[in-house]
Amino acid sequence: MARIVLKFGGTSVGxxxxxxxxxxxIIDEKKKGNQVVVVVSAMGKTTDQLVNLSKEISAYPxxxxxxxxxxxxxxxxxxxxxxxxxxxGHPAISFTGWQANIQTExxxxxxxxxxxxxxxxxxxxxxxxxxxxxxxQGVTNDSEITTLxxxxxxxxxxxxxxxxxxxxxxxxxxxTGVYTSDPRYIPHARKLGAISYDEMLExxxxxxxxxxxxxxxxxxxxxxxxxxxxxLVRESGTIIEEEVTVEKSLIVRGVAFxxxxxRITIFGLKNxxxxxxxxxxxxxxxxxxxxxxxxxxxxxxNTYLSFSxxxxxxxxxxxxxxxxxxxxxxDNFEYESGLAKVSIIGSGMISNPxxxxxxxxxxxMNNIEIKxxxxxEIKVSTVIEEKYMIQASQVLHTxxxxxxxxxxxx
Amino acid sequence: MARIVLKFGGTSVGxxxxxxxxxxxIIDEKKKGNQVVVVVSAMGKTTDQLVNLSKEISAYPxxxxxxxxxxxxxxxxxxxxxxxxxxxGHPAISFTGWQANIQTExxxxxxxxxxxxxxxxxxxxxxxxxxxxxxxQGVTNDSEITTLxxxxxxxxxxxxxxxxxxxxxxxxxxxTGVYTSDPRYIPHARKLGAISYDEMLExxxxxxxxxxxxxxxxxxxxxxxxxxxxxLVRESGTIIEEEVTVEKSLIVRGVAFxxxxxRITIFGLKNxxxxxxxxxxxxxxxxxxxxxxxxxxxxxxNTYLSFSxxxxxxxxxxxxxxxxxxxxxxDNFEYESGLAKVSIIGSGMISNPxxxxxxxxxxxMNNIEIKxxxxxEIKVSTVIEEKYMIQASQVLHTxxxxxxxxxxxx
Numbered sequence: 001m002a003r004i005v006l007k008f009g010g011t012s013v014g015x016x017x018x019x020x021x022x023x024x025x026i027i028d029e030k031k032k033g034n035q036v037v038v039v040v041s042a043m044g045k046t047t048d049q050l051v052n053l054s055k056e057i058s059a060y061p062x063x064x065x066x067x068x069x070x071x072x073x074x075x076x077x078x079x080x081x082x083x084x085x086x087x088x089g090h091p092a093i094s095f096t097g098w099q100a101n102i103q104t105e106x107x108x109x110x111x112x113x114x115x116x117x118x119x120x121x122x123x124x125x126x127x128x129x130x131x132x133x134x135x136x137q138g139v140t141n142d143s144e145i146t147t148l149x150x151x152x153x154x155x156x157x158x159x160x161x162x163x164x165x166x167x168x169x170x171x172x173x174x175x176t177g178v179y180t181s182d183p184r185y186i187p188h189a190r191k192l193g194a195i196s197y198d199e200m201l202e203x204x205x206x207x208x209x210x211x212x213x214x215x216x217x218x219x220x221x222x223x224x225x226x227x228x229x230x231x232l233v234r235e236s237g238t239i240i241e242e243e244v245t246v247e248k249s250l251i252v253r254g255v256a257f258x259x260x261x262x263r264i265t266i267f268g269l270k271n272x273x274x275x276x277x278x279x280x281x282x283x284x285x286x287x288x289x290x291x292x293x294x295x296x297x298x299x300x301x302n303t304y305l306s307f308s309x310x311x312x313x314x315x316x317x318x319x320x321x322x323x324x325x326x327x328x329x330x331d332n333f334e335y336e337s338g339l340a341k342v343s344i345i346g347s348g349m350i351s352n353p354x355x356x357x358x359x360x361x362x363x364x365m366n367n368i369e370i371k372x373x374x375x376x377e378i379k380v381s382t383v384i385e386e387k388y389m390i391q392a393s394q395v396l397h398t399x400x401x402x403x404x405x406x407x408x409x410x
Numbered sequence: 411m412a413r414i415v416l417k418f419g420g421t422s423v424g425x426x427x428x429x430x431x432x433x434x435x436i437i438d439e440k441k442k443g444n445q446v447v448v449v450v451s452a453m454g455k456t457t458d459q460l461v462n463l464s465k466e467i468s469a470y471p472x473x474x475x476x477x478x479x480x481x482x483x484x485x486x487x488x489x490x491x492x493x494x495x496x497x498x499g500h501p502a503i504s505f506t507g508w509q510a511n512i513q514t515e516x517x518x519x520x521x522x523x524x525x526x527x528x529x530x531x532x533x534x535x536x537x538x539x540x541x542x543x544x545x546x547q548g549v550t551n552d553s554e555i556t557t558l559x560x561x562x563x564x565x566x567x568x569x570x571x572x573x574x575x576x577x578x579x580x581x582x583x584x585x586t587g588v589y590t591s592d593p594r595y596i597p598h599a600r601k602l603g604a605i606s607y608d609e610m611l612e613x614x615x616x617x618x619x620x621x622x623x624x625x626x627x628x629x630x631x632x633x634x635x636x637x638x639x640x641x642l643v644r645e646s647g648t649i650i651e652e653e654v655t656v657e658k659s660l661i662v663r664g665v666a667f668x669x670x671x672x673r674i675t676i677f678g679l680k681n682x683x684x685x686x687x688x689x690x691x692x693x694x695x696x697x698x699x700x701x702x703x704x705x706x707x708x709x710x711x712n713t714y715l716s717f718s719x720x721x722x723x724x725x726x727x728x729x730x731x732x733x734x735x736x737x738x739x740x741d742n743f744e745y746e747s748g749l750a751k752v753s754i755i756g757s758g759m760i761s762n763p764x765x766x767x768x769x770x771x772x773x774x775m776n777n778i779e780i781k782x783x784x785x786x787e788i789k790v791s792t793v794i795e796e797k798y799m800i801q802a803s804q805v806l807h808t809x810x811x812x813x814x815x816x817x818x819x820x
Contacts, residue, residue: 019467053486053490058496066489068489069490071485075478076463076479080464082478083472086471094478
């Protein structure tokens with residue numbers, strides 16, 4: 001008998017018919033003799049409706065009250081799903097985040113899970129019940145309701161799987177698995193049979209929004225085998241685990257891309273890089289995510305620093321730089337918007353030093369100028385003009401032989 | 411500085427505009443220097459919408475999961491109201507039933523409040539915050555979410571007022587106070603300036619749905635002065651307290667009526683009334699509320715028993731009687747639907763023995779047959795044909811001089 005955690009997103013529970021379908025999927029897993037824990041998100045449009053209500057009242061509502069408001073979304077779903085399972089003759093019991101003892105930091109809107117005491121859930125599993133837990137939400141030591149931020153239900157599922165020592169965590173979503181690239185834009189994108197945690201982490205961070213990065217991190221830390229598959233189509237999905245044995249020959253396993261990038265360049269840093277950390281500390285305090293950083297230290301006045309941010313953060317960034325020009329000690333800065341990031345990901349790169357060079361060659365052959373570069377052991381990211389983003393992704397997808405990936409059905 | 415508890419029903423928080431209006435009413439009370447605790451119901455149609463969702467899934471959903479589902483309604487309101495107050499510059503904090511430590515019995519759908527630890531709320535009041543609490547809901551010792559049944563938010567407000575030793579509890583509702591009868595049907599019904607707990611209790615039990623009986627009971631037990639007034643119109647309402655000094659001269663203070671009553675009559679009870687308690691125990695187990703009971707014990711076979719129930723419970727009642735005819739030991743039973751109950755209420759009756767007789771006279775003069783009678787120290791109830799219900803109420807209202815009540819504005 002295996003113990004499994006299944007997570008269903010907002011689409012899978014979008015209306016009462018879909019909730020009934022989801023109940024049937026869950027019952028199939030239960031009938032196999034599994035102990036089943038289910039994590040669900042809010043019904044399709046519920047969260048948007050709640051956000052709209054809050055906007056009618058306040059442009060900047062307190063995050064604490066937003067958590068109070070939004071956490072009702074999942075609570076509605078868990079009760080309805082539990083009813084649907086009972087209706088089919090399968091005893092089920094639903095728990096909110098606080099009832100399931102999902103302890104988080106004392107931060108509203110984007111809390112991290114600190115601890116889960118699984119005792120209550122385990123008792124009900126041993127009682128042959130299906131246990132349904134509200135995703136996306138937790139509780140602080142002071143009994144305050146918190147939410148986990150974007151992709152939070154994935155994190156709930158993986159964290160529960162870890163706490164329950166589950167054999168597997170399956171994330172049901174509206175795509176059929178993890179693809180070599182985004183199939184909406186790259187027609188030849190293929191589904192991968194398996195991928196490593198680290199590769200998935202790079203893909204998640206790079207905007208291939210199938211799974212939230214925090215959930216993948218959690219799975220990696222606790223070595224929980226993850227599976228991503230479709231809630232609508234019954235076919236095998238993508239396994240995410242430590243060692244990927246299939247498709248090993250593939251050096252690059254995915255091409256990810258992200259638009260709306262701005263590059264900031266600061267010139268004439270007077271104290272060299274002594275004040276470098278001050279800049280990034282100030283930006284971090286305003287929740288501005290700095291991605292790629294390039295520095296160029298030379299003798300004399302030519303010292304400069306470039307970094308990339310999301311377009312949305314541009315106004316705040318300019319304000320911080322202008323207000324702190326004196327203390328940070330630089331001559332001037334400029335920015336370039338309308339950029340995008342295109343990355344290739346694959347564990348195989350570690351032992352293949354030519355991969356980055358090949359990427360630059362291909363972009364160059366297509367007359368795509370590379371504005372910035374960043375590399376890690378398993379990925380190479382380039383910043384280019386936004387208008388070339390899809391073209392660049394397509395040519396890289398083809399050049400690294402991803403068009404040919406055979407779907408590996410396990 | 412007074413400490414007050416204000417309760418707003420579903421109409422007062424029906425949409426975001428009304429929530430903003432309600433926020434202004436609350437701020438007025440705060441500005442008077444009061445410590446303010448607010449109890450709210452779910453927004454207008456939220457509860458119905460949630461019930462409909464559950465019906466799409468299950469005709470008989472578990473009460474536990476219904477509590478899980480319905481309790482989200484008030485949670486939405488408290489967060490929005492808290493945002494609306496903050497938007498006006500008044501710090502507020504919202505709490506669900508469990509966060510506010512509203513402990514209930516371990517019964518779903520209709521739990522009673524056992525205890526409230528007011529420490530948390532008191533702390534926030536001393537911090538000059540407006541505290542908003544979700545009505546209608548509580549939590550058991552096992553961290554299960556419960557709801558309090560119909561009128562539950564009134565009970566929450568009164569129970570909180572008792573726990574917080576509040577100076578007053580104001581129930582804002584969609585009527586302007588307690589009337590001598592239902593003004594929708596009795597055009598001459600007048601608002602009462604004051605009424606005693608006991609009278610209100612009879613009125614509440616008799617279907618004058620302004621306040622739930624349980625809330626009035628609670629207020630009486632803890633001697634909490636209650637005020638019922640309109641959330642829409644700014645005028646004084648009705649005070650409910652122990653000793654009513656105004657309108658003392660009035661023997662009858664109200665006429666209440668309730669339709670959809672069925673009378674059951676059981677003939678030939680073989681063991682006399684030995685098995686009487688068995689019948690009512692069996693009915694109670696099925697949550698069938700038996701109201702008026704009339705018994706007639708004579709020698710021989712003429713022993714019979716009549717009782718009244720709501721029409722809705724007729725099918726279940728018939729089933730129970732048919733299944734248990736042998737063990738209960740009776741010959742046969744019959745029922746008459748299409749009945750109604752009309753009652754007169756007033757503390758003054760205790761010392762005026764002729765009141766019941768006058769009531770019977772008036773009905774008789776109007777050719778209205780009385781099917782059943784029940785009396786207490788402060789009320790007389792009659793069961794009559796439903797078609798005469800409004801007519802009977804009107805003639806009684808006039809005969810007992812209620813048409814002439816002068817509104818006593820305090």
